[in-house]
Amino acid sequence: MSKTKPSLPRGTRDFGPEIMSKRSFIIDIIKKNFIKYGFAQIETPAMENLSVLTGKYGDEGDQLLYKILNSGDFLSKTSKEDIEKGSRHLTTKISEKGLRYDLTVPLARFVVMNQNEITFPFKRFQIQPVWRADRPQKGRYREFYQCDADIIGSKGLWSEVELTLLLTDVFHDLRLEDYIIKINHRAFLFSFAELVGLKYQTISFCTEIDKIDKIGEDRVAENLKALGANISQINEVLSLFKENDKGIVLERLLNIGVNKEVISNINSYFEALAMSFDKKIKVELDLSLARGLSYYTGMILEVKSTGVQMGSIGGGGRYDDLTGVFGLKGISGVGISFGLDRIYDVMEELKLFPEEIASRPDVLIVHFSEENLKHAYRIVSGLRDKGIKAELYPETAGIRKQFDYSDKIGVPYTLIVGDNEMNSGRYMLKDMKTGNQEPLKMDEVMRRLKQN
RNA sequence: GUGGUUGUAGCUCAGUUGGUCAGAGCGCCGGAUUGUGGUUCCGGAGGUCGCCGGUUCGAGACCGGUCUUCCACCCCA
Structure with a gap:
């Protein structure tokens, strides 16, 4: 028998006892708060049929999906032609399952498949690993945990407010105080794109906008111009990002033609949060926030650590028609997700773990x-x-x-x-x-x- | 997926232009101390220098490949 050196796939990790007690510390707090807010737990399989997963995350996402080779003689249903047609086509012949990429799409599938048993609004939470064939970096892994809470089948603004309070409670309990919740609305971004003349390239527009803190306004403006945007309108949008007075911002948004209802919604959201909840709520309107999965349609949100250089430690948003792709129309949902592994990394770097949790x-x-x-x-x-x-x-x-x-x-x-x-x-x-x-x-x- | 970067004892790292360079600190094990730990002292074990191949009389050091780490792009928790 040949001895092989043990090894782990790139981007995956073992968790020893000390690490696990810290991870459990985080999970327990998140779970406790999910339950406190009335969410019920579900789990879904690690693997889903590729028909469920593909096409939900954009071309980029499809590339990052882990596909599972069919069992047995996976070549039995293929021909020479299939190989000649290229790997993309061949994949459909030799693989029909994949590892889950996030928890939201499986949730959508779950809701559709169990629609007759579910009472809406459906509040569920889910804490499970997801897999992405990304290139690993600090805070970026190929296997990591998401902790999701979603409210399905309600359009009320209270859901957004409630999830914001939930985020606040969790970070408070973790004693992780250096963070900011950034929010934005897809409608704003669409209006900006239209304003600068990129109505039919909103995705490219958003990608560029998102790079502002990274490469600076000037280069973003250049890139947008290269896409065919109008320079004076670009400057108008960029100046709007820098406006700190929320009242003025909302007024200017109205002027450039953003849907009135959306603006009043955002306004109500902030008004609600301004009520006394006996909590420090760290929410900031950031019109340049353009990330989020392709299915978000309403408010989008991202949690950033302000104490550590790290990607977002949480995110979320509203999706008006998530279940539509599976044939169930008219179901609106809103959800948030905690990135367990990144929260861990942030807390470790800031030495925020209590000593007595071992x-x-x-x-x-x-x-x-x-x-x-x-x-x-x-x-x-x-x-x-x-x-x-x-x-x-x-x-x-x-x-x-x-x-x-x-x-x-x-x-x-x-x-x-x-x-x-x-x-x-x-x-x-x-x-x-x-x-x-x-x-x-x-x-x-x-x-x-x-x-x- | 593209480009770059890292890899020496369990951990953190030394190792000069290829020629006693296989080392230190910490940790670990044993003893001093068979009814008392965290201190101290003494002793000990551990590495084919990520892996494979090449150049060379000779490679931890040079070259190629590969794996891993981190970084940038992309995207994201």
């Missing part, structure tokens, strides 16, 4: 002999029955070694079981931080440990 027992029992060890069987079991996280050093060993181990795992207390203790019925409970120890009866030991 999983460790409350007490470790140490001993001197086989007899002591056996005597401790009942003790450790008794402690556990009281709900105390107790661990017993599993074999006889030097007491020094056992204390060394206690240190390594960071256990706050050790309970010493030796001949003295067995004879007196009083067990030595040692506080590992102070080094103080005290002989105590078992019920007193339990009382002390329960306090912590």
